[in-house]
Amino acid sequence: MSAGTPKSLASSGQKPIQEICHPLGAEDTASVLTPSPDVGNTITSIGGKDLSLPNGTPVETSSPASSSSLLNRLQLDDDLDGETRDLFVTVEDPKKHVSTMETYITYMVATKTTRVEFDLPEYSVRRRYQDFDWLRTKLEDTQPTHLIPPLPEKFVMKGVVDRFSEEFVETRRKALDKFLKRVADHPVLSFNEHFNAFLSAKDLNKRQGLALLSKMGESVKYVTGGYKLRGRPVEFSAMGDYLDMFTQKLGTIDRIAQRIIKEQSEYQVELREYGPVYTTWALSEAELQGPLEGVASCMANCSSALDELTQDMSEDFLPVLREYVLYIESMKIVLKKRDNIQAEYEAKLEAAAFRKEDRASCTQVPTDVEKCHDRVECCNADLKSDWDRWQNNKRQDFRQLLTGMADHNIQYYEKCLAAWESVIPLLRDKQPQETETEED
Amino acid sequence: MVEEGSTLLRRMEISVAEAEKRTGKNTVNMQEIFTVYLIETRPIDAITEGHNPAPDSLWRRYSEFEILRNYLLVTYPFIVVPPLPEKRAEFVWHKLSADNMDPDFVERRRVGLENFLLRVASHSVLSNDKILYHFLTEEHRWKEVVCETGFQAKADSRIKALSATFRVKNPDKRFTEMKHYSDELQSLTSQLLRVRARVADRLYGVYKVHGNYGRVFSEWSALEKEMGDGLQSAGHHMDAYAASVDDMLEEEEHYADQLKEYLFYAEALRAVCRKHELTQYELETASSDLISKKQQREELATGMVRTFSFKGMTNKLFGQETPEQREAKLSLLEEQIVQGEETVTEKTVECEEYVKGAWVDMQRFKEQKDRDLREALIGYAVMQISMCKKGIQVWTNAKECFHKM
Numbered sequence: 001m002s003a004g005t006p007k008s009l010a011s012s013g014q015k016p017i018q019e020i021c022h023p024l025g026a027e028d029t030a031s032v033l034t035p036s037p038d039v040g041n042t043i044t045s046i047g048g049k050d051l052s053l054p055n056g057t058p059v060e061t062s063s064p065a066s067s068s069s070l071l072n073r074l075q076l077d078d079d080l081d082g083e084t085r086d087l088f089v090t091v092e093d094p095k096k097h098v099s100t101m102e103t104y105i106t107y108m109v110a111t112k113t114t115r116v117e118f119d120l121p122e123y124s125v126r127r128r129y130q131d132f133d134w135l136r137t138k139l140e141d142t143q144p145t146h147l148i149p150p151l152p153e154k155f156v157m158k159g160v161v162d163r164f165s166e167e168f169v170e171t172r173r174k175a176l177d178k179f180l181k182r183v184a185d186h187p188v189l190s191f192n193e194h195f196n197a198f199l200s201a202k203d204l205n206k207r208q209g210l211a212l213l214s215k216m217g218e219s220v221k222y223v224t225g226g227y228k229l230r231g232r233p234v235e236f237s238a239m240g241d242y243l244d245m246f247t248q249k250l251g252t253i254d255r256i257a258q259r260i261i262k263e264q265s266e267y268q269v270e271l272r273e274y275g276p277v278y279t280t281w282a283l284s285e286a287e288l289q290g291p292l293e294g295v296a297s298c299m300a301n302c303s304s305a306l307d308e309l310t311q312d313m314s315e316d317f318l319p320v321l322r323e324y325v326l327y328i329e330s331m332k333i334v335l336k337k338r339d340n341i342q343a344e345y346e347a348k349l350e351a352a353a354f355r356k357e358d359r360a361s362c363t364q365v366p367t368d369v370e371k372c373h374d375r376v377e378c379c380n381a382d383l384k385s386d387w388d389r390w391q392n393n394k395r396q397d398f399r400q401l402l403t404g405m406a407d408h409n410i411q412y413y414e415k416c417l418a419a420w421e422s423v424i425p426l427l428r429d430k431q432p433q434e435t436e437t438e439e440d
Numbered sequence: 441m442v443e444e445g446s447t448l449l450r451r452m453e454i455s456v457a458e459a460e461k462r463t464g465k466n467t468v469n470m471q472e473i474f475t476v477y478l479i480e481t482r483p484i485d486a487i488t489e490g491h492n493p494a495p496d497s498l499w500r501r502y503s504e505f506e507i508l509r510n511y512l513l514v515t516y517p518f519i520v521v522p523p524l525p526e527k528r529a530e531f532v533w534h535k536l537s538a539d540n541m542d543p544d545f546v547e548r549r550r551v552g553l554e555n556f557l558l559r560v561a562s563h564s565v566l567s568n569d570k571i572l573y574h575f576l577t578e579e580h581r582w583k584e585v586v587c588e589t590g591f592q593a594k595a596d597s598r599i600k601a602l603s604a605t606f607r608v609k610n611p612d613k614r615f616t617e618m619k620h621y622s623d624e625l626q627s628l629t630s631q632l633l634r635v636r637a638r639v640a641d642r643l644y645g646v647y648k649v650h651g652n653y654g655r656v657f658s659e660w661s662a663l664e665k666e667m668g669d670g671l672q673s674a675g676h677h678m679d680a681y682a683a684s685v686d687d688m689l690e691e692e693e694h695y696a697d698q699l700k701e702y703l704f705y706a707e708a709l710r711a712v713c714r715k716h717e718l719t720q721y722e723l724e725t726a727s728s729d730l731i732s733k734k735q736q737r738e739e740l741a742t743g744m745v746r747t748f749s750f751k752g753m754t755n756k757l758f759g760q761e762t763p764e765q766r767e768a769k770l771s772l773l774e775e776q777i778v779q780g781e782e783t784v785t786e787k788t789v790e791c792e793e794y795v796k797g798a799w800v801d802m803q804r805f806k807e808q809k810d811r812d813l814r815e816a817l818i819g820y821a822v823m824q825i826s827m828c829k830k831g832i833q834v835w836t837n838a839k840e841c842f843h844k845m
Contacts, residue, residue, distance in 0.1 A: 284621060295817055
């Protein structure tokens with residue numbers, strides 16, 4: 001985590017385009033793993049096994065540390081409502097792939113599950129951001145009434161942000177991990193066939209072009225439907241209001257956090273000048289030399305502790321805060337969709353009533369209006385349950401985020417405390433003085 | 441800082457107990473507001489004997505302290521005279537008041553004045569001074585008495601002398617080193633004070649911005665159901681955090697005051713070294729004067745011109761003087777030589793005594809400085825530790841609240 005030039009990832013090397021297959025092609029990396037009933041063994045084998053990319057380059061699995069962090073990630077997720085979990089997903093181990101056409105990052109998506117919908121209990125596949133985007137689009141299309149969690153921003157300004165810096169990739173990895181976990185936790189979305197394919201298939205068979213077209217289809221229709229809504233139920237209005245106010249608060253918190261980082265940086269600048277004055281002074285002194293140098297080095301320690309705090313806040317706190325804004329946007333879109341479905345229903349109902357008057361023969365409600373009504377009911381129910389889930393997640397997420405902030409600050413003060421406490425005995429300790437017997 | 445020997449402080453308890461505002465007419469007959477300080481004294485015997493007499497007290501203003509110090513400076517030039525607290529607030533970080541009337545400033549000045557009196561009264565030489573005693577015990581007539589000593593004239597000439605440029609040939613090397621050290625001490629402490637003020641400013645900013653969290657958490661908690669309580673309480677802790685910096689920085693001013701004392705002490709030390717150079721210079725001047733007068737006598741007596749002189753030239757050109765003139769000149773020279781020898785003797789003694797006395801006091805000062813600054817650094821470290829502990833406390837409290845969200 002240095003403040004210098006961001007580190008780039010180890011590349012898989014230059015290879016001509018013909019030799020590079022998408023990492024998901026050729027051998028199924030998942031088949032290398034043997035199913036095992038014992039949780040403990042399997043996890044280490046994911047980490048320690050020789051996985052290789054289809055082009056033969058061995059995947060350098062980062063150390064036992066990655067398998068233990070995998071375990072940590074699995075254990076950190078709280079059980080919602082005490083449900084027993086049967087699907088665990090993580091996003092790990094980013095790697096850079098270089099070809100003559102393009103350079104991109106892939107992430108390892110590891111799955112552990114006991115669900116019958118999956119053929120195997122474990123999977124390990126490599127996916128790139130495009131693939132996540134495809135998944136999200138598919139989910140939106142196939143589950144239009146549900147809240148789909150957001151992805152981290154797709155586009156970054158080249159030249160401003162280094163897409164391959166360790167910092168950026170790590171932030172993105174965490175966000176992608178969060179995305180998959182939210183989907184995996186969802187009682188409906190997690191059973192989606194496209195999600196299943198994403199986790200298990202070697203080749204996603206995305207047919208990008210079609211995906212783009214379909215993206216334009218259903219979702220857009222629901223969002224920009226030209227119907228005017230008459231009576232929105234109060235609870236949904238309340239949700240909309242809440243989201244607006246919450247967005248505001250998040251914005252304020254973001255600004256405050258940034259301001260604090262700025263103030264801390266300026267404090268740092270002064271501290272870096274302050275300590276050395278003590279060092280210079282020490283050179284002019286005899287008995288005080290030790291104490292003055294002790295104080296100077298203490299300040300240097302505090303200065304680097306502050307540096308770490310600022311870094312941690314920039315890397316851990318701000319990105320998560322900002323990503324929540326995206327989450328709110330997704331929720332707002334779902335609310336809008338619901339409004340439009342209801343509006344469509346109202347319009348059709350009105351039109352049917354009109355025609356009914358005309359014909360005066362039909363006594364039953366036409367089927368397409370009934371279908372609309374069902375859709376409205378379904379949508380409302382899905383939305384309510386998604387809303388509750390979202391609120392719960394939000395509560396946990398912010399509890400974690402703010403607790404993390406408190407932890408970072410506590411650690412900073414503990415480091416400073418240790419530094420100053422260790423200098424006290426140095427200050428108190430008087431060196432035996434060489435007696436100066438210079439008389440006139 | 442009680443010294444060995446029978447200093448005033450061993451016989452008498454001294455304190456600057458209070459400060460009050462007064463109004464009066466100043467030297468140009470305009471109304472002004474000024475602060476006076478209450479000096480209380482009690483004989484120690486009375487206290488140890490079990491009585492608890494009320495202290496004698498009198499009021500003095502800052503300018504009277506200044507007069508006292510100037511008197512001490514000219515009367516004891518070989519002593520590193522303790523400094524007064526600063527006349528005007530300097531090295532101020534921006535939230536700290538630079539106003540002389542500000543109660544915090546007045547309070548710190550009260551402490552500084554007391555410190556000055558304690559240092560002077562515990563000094564083996566200074567504490568025996570009658571004027572000092574008078575200052576502490578008799579409110580009226582003190583100014584007249586001190587002016588009668590004629591110190592003012594000496595003070596003026598001293599200032600001139602110490603700032604004059606002169607080349608001294610053989611100063612005591614120890615004094616030259618000490619002067620060099622005093623320059624460094626002055627420069628370093630003032631640099632330290634300047635940067636410390638900037639650091640304090642920035643630290644203030646960091647803490648205060650956290651207060652904004654308090655506000656937004658409170659607003660946010662109003663939107664929430666279950667999260668509300670935790671957020672609200674956490675917000676209060678953020679407010680407390682932001683508020684805590686005021687007291688911490690006020691406390692740190694004490695450290696700044698300790699540094700300032702030694703900034704001003706450095707000046708006093710330098711003055712002692714300069715006075716030595718001046719004394720030595722006067723001795724050297726008197727000596728070389730004497731030598732030249734002796735040479736002139738020799739030339740007149742023997743008629744031989746050893747060195748080139750204008751007189752010699754004119755003698756050659758215009759003829760020598762009459763024997764009577766020569767006799768007259770010789771007598772004059774003899775007188776001057778006698779005087780000159782007396783002067784040289786006096787100056788030599790003066791110089792030696794000065795060096796002896798000054799060196800003793802400079803050693804005493806050095807030991808005091810090492811002790812005091814060590815204590816100051818320890819105090820500063822203790823303050824920092826307290827600040828860290830408070831920080832840990834607040835954030836731990838906030839963390840608990842976040843847990844409950």
